[in-house]
Amino acid sequence: MIVQIQNISKKFKNGTTALSNVNFSVDRGEFVSVIGPSGAGKTTLFRILNGAERADSGRVIINEKHLESTKGKARRMIQKNIGTVYQDFALVENISCIHNVLSACLPDMTFIPAVLGIFGKERNTEAESLLNLVGLADKVNEPVKNLSGGQKQRVAIARALMRRPSVLLADEPVASLDPITGRQILELISSIRKTQGLTVLMNSHNLQFSLEFSSRIIGLRSGITVFDGAPEDITPLIISAIYGSSADISDIQEAAL
Numbered sequence: 030m031i032v033q034i035q036n037i038s039k040k041f042k043n044g045t046t047a048l049s050n051v052n053f054s055v056d057r058g059e060f061v062s063v064i065g066p067s068g069a070g071k072t073t074l075f076r077i078l079n080g081a082e083r084a085d086s087g088r089v090i091i092n093e094k095h096l097e098s099t100k101g102k103a104r105r106m107i108q109k110n111i112g113t114v115y116q117d118f119a120l121v122e123n124i125s126c127i128h129n130v131l132s133a134c135l136p137d138m139t140f141i142p143a144v145l146g147i148f149g150k151e152r153n154t155e156a157e158s159l160l161n162l163v164g165l166a167d168k169v170n171e172p173v174k175n176l177s178g179g180q181k182q183r184v185a186i187a188r189a190l191m192r193r194p195s196v197l198l199a200d201e202p203v204a205s206l207d208p209i210t211g212r213q214i215l216e217l218i219s220s221i222r223k224t225q226g227l228t229v230l231m232n233s234h235n236l237q238f239s240l241e242f243s244s245r246i247i248g249l250r251s252g253i254t255v256f257d258g259a260p261e262d263i264t265p266l267i268i269s270a271i272y273g274s275s276a277d278i279s280d281i282q283e284a285a286l
């Protein structure tokens with residue numbers, strides 16, 4: 030198992046319980062979508078997975094290593110296994126695509142080369158080949174601000190892959206994109222998963238895309254796992270259990286598009 034979430038709970042200081050005893054394990058190579066209504070705890074779960082947030086209790090085991098009980102450099106080494114892409118791309122607009130990709134290496138570099146932006150030939154070659162992989166070979170030196178939304182998400186994917194993660198966390202990766210571009214990005218993520226042996230965990234509001242691209246769906250509602258199974262086992266009843274009794278698949282798909 031590449032990711033193990035064991036009895037994870039999280040309550041915020043204002044008293045909101047975001048996650049209650051969440052349990053699941055993800056095998057290498059799976060494409061898992063976490064779905065659920067707004068406020069279900071999806072973002073909190075992803076933030077705990079990539080180390081941005083700590084759970085109150087439970088265990089997060091990435092590649093056999095315990096994230097929750099680790100600090101400092103050891104924690105950063107575990108976090109290196111996880112690359113994240115975000116809805117808003119989180120890129121630096123004024124610098125080139127290749128520099129955005131290279132910036133992923135900063136945590137691994139010593140102070141002076143990091144400050145001076147001396148990444149070295151090997152890293153530059155790797156960054157270029159990743160930009161090639163995501164279909165941006167002709168945009169290597171282009172400032173990110175000149176790119177379309179879909180191209181920006183491609184740069185963000187290349188940056189996430191730069192530290193050779195085992196797991197790609199895709200947090201609403203297509204929410205800022207039109208449906209056609211969104212589909213192309215998910216096709217890219219799917220193909221990279223196959224060719225690079227990557228595991229993908231996605232959080233998406235777009236139920237149709239989640240059902241289409243994932244090998245497994247985890248349904249969260251009010252911080253509780255209410256479904257864990259194959260997309261083909263999702264029924265209208267399960268949709269109601271996840272999204273609320275008044276929801277049906279067509280409503281949710283319309284809302285998502």
Ligand code: ADP
Pocket residue numbers: 041042043045046047065066067068069070071072073074
């Ligand atoms: P989702 O991503 O499924 O929309 P979130 O993980 O963002 O859900 O939020 C889960 C619950 O936790 C919500 O009720 C939200 O308001 C609350 N929450 C999220 N972050 C914080 C925070 N930093 N402080 C207090 N409450 C939070």
